[in-house]
Amino acid sequence: MSGPDGKTAQYARNMRLIGHCDQGGRSDGTQIMVADGFAYVAHIFSQGFSVLDVRDPTRPKTIRHIAAPANTWTLHLQQADGLLLVVHAQDQFRRADIRHEADYYKADTRDTGKSTATGQRDYSAGMAVYDLSDPADPRQIGFMAVNGIGLHRIWYVGGRWAYASAQLEGFSDFILITIDMADPTRPEIVGRFWLPGMNIAAGEVPDWPLERGRYSLHHPIVHDDIAYCGWRDGCLVIVDLADKSAPKLLAHRNWAPPFGGGTHNCLPLPDRDLLVVVDEAVLDNGEDGDKPIWLFDIRDKTNPVSISTLPKPSDRDYLAVGGHFGPHNIHENRPGSFVSSSLIFSTWQNGGLRIHDISDAYAPREVGAFVPHAPARHVDPRPDRPLVINTTDVFVDKAGLIYFTDFSGGGLHIAEFTG
Template sequence: MTTRWLEHAQEHSDIEGFRLIGHSDLGGHGDGFQVIRRDELLYVAHLGTSPMALSVLDVSDPADPRLLHQIEHPRNTRCHKVQVAGNLLIQNNELPYWAKGADPAPITGLTVYTLDDPTQPRPVGFHPASGVGTHRLWFSEPPLAHISSVLPGGSVQSYEIVDLSDPMNPASVGSWSVPGTFPDDVDTWTRAEDQPQDGVHGVIPHGDRAYAACFDAGMAVLDISDPSTPQLISHISWSPPFGGFAHTTLPLPARGLVVASSEAVPRTLQGGDKRIWLIDVTQETHPVTFATFPDPRPPARHGVSSYHDLPGVFGPHNLHENRPGSYISEETIFATYSNAGLRVFDISDKYAPREKGYFVPPPAEGQEWSAMNDLYVDAEGIVFVTDRLGGGLYILQYVGR
């Protein structure tokens, strides 16, 4: 299917600023999600609608990705995030939203793999979580992993720092929770949507700071100089009056900025359109939102003025996260936008972000729309982006415009 589909996608995609060079259907399990490159290998996590948790591909020739190995997920469990650092690979274990009440119960927490053979990750450790389990991960400087996970007694996910010095026995070092996470919390952060999402969605650390995306509660800036006791420095929320569901909070430390995406999710549309925000954190005790990225618009051939008028969910999801060893820029921001595909923005003028490229593939066979949710850009500007609705992995060269 891959060669045929690549030709189909090259003919039927909306594309500008990119060149589509490769595709993988991930062995017929096209529900790709988070993706990360290490040397010549690409690790792709799966949404969980297929039996797979992880695919390992050889991408030494990006135009000809070769599937080397796959690992299945436990029943009624999704493992849609993946991170690699040192000799370890980690994946989340979480209850999928479509499997609530299913039997058997999910296995929730954090799975630790060794990469003694990088093509064959081998599980060696597990860090359990309560409730729905573990969602997002950041692991770039061993031995500490930064995860969002439900702690004992908590109702939603918290920020947890986990020590992987002994991969067979992961140990919790410290944690921080949105006020209102535990039944005896006196204070709670106000959230305005009719069906608010609480807790910590994900965290990106930089030095002794961590930037936590807190769903409808916005962003928290944390001091993690002592990982055992993360301390709140400040908090900012843009909901109300704008849509919440903060997904990714990407620090741009040289510019004193954070790029924050608000995820578009059907069950939390009450807050209106979701956007990507620029936040000034030069005075970290007083962060300020001051600009938003422009809304992507469909090409004229579609005959509509908004992606809201096309099938599927429209709005931001994840950003390329400037991981060490990847493409790193504080002026060029890559973002996934669900049915609006992959977009790239120029924020060299921070007050006037502008779009400068896009890629929207045709929907996978049997689907009405493509859902681009996650991506990774390597140091050479090769973009690996996934379509969670069965479209698999697309590989593009960013050429700018």
């Protein structure tokens, strides 16, 4: 198999590629949502998000790009109930003090984008709401502004409530917010939750070493009024959301150190009382430590217990490839998508897309893989980045088709599992 053309693979096991798209030349991709024959792909470097027609998954095509405001990240989005919710936050990679990725994970995320002359921000912070009555042509109908860096990632599966991570003025990093979507043209924050020590404005003092890492909510996944939160170097946090205005801590587990931390996704599998917890690899060549995908027993939500980890890709030495090797994201079993409590679809950056069977929760095993070729050119404008793949996000539709993006510029791949 040869060629960085999107049509072949460096390595494949029980997977078959059926479609590829360069996203209209904006081939960097972060979060992806697929619904009603259209894919919505957020970008990290290409300043906005794109709409792709995937009604024929063998011939996906880009039909629209919606640009972000100046200096603004719109790198995560959610689709449900005919709405598309898109984050707005300061584009951190355009900051002068964040030239390399390691700087981002040590940065002071408190507001640095205000003009000293005007007191105004030079970026947009909050959440944009789009109407998808025409799924090919999102139309903005609302915006929820926040005072701070902005939002990072949202959880919204329809109905009245959305949940997100937000960096608000006065807090040390991103915290949990609950959002009332009763009027989608005017979303409103009604509740906030943070770990003790994060409310700097209230005089709280962190009890963790600030120089060691980020105590920062990546995002929650919510089921039955319980939020399962990846709190980066704070690791796993479980929050009771029965009262949307006053969330309450149920459990906090931290394994960093000795492990690397950087917790990204916490996916509950309610029918099995299991929780899949992903630690994101964020530095090159494994420099940020061991980042597993964990399985927890959550029969007692106040006492989550780790019972196993998913095996890491072993078909080659991916640490020797360069760039990031390790987990980034998983398919999150959204309503209306493919939902499974035995198959876990995960992205491993330079290790491609992997599928694990966790039917035996104490002995997970890899059953599928697809590793694309490196992209032909860089989209990442940062200095000294290796030209390698970075398989980033994954969405599996109801029919079982697997859509996965590439942070570094590999475009959108669409594949099926043949195992």
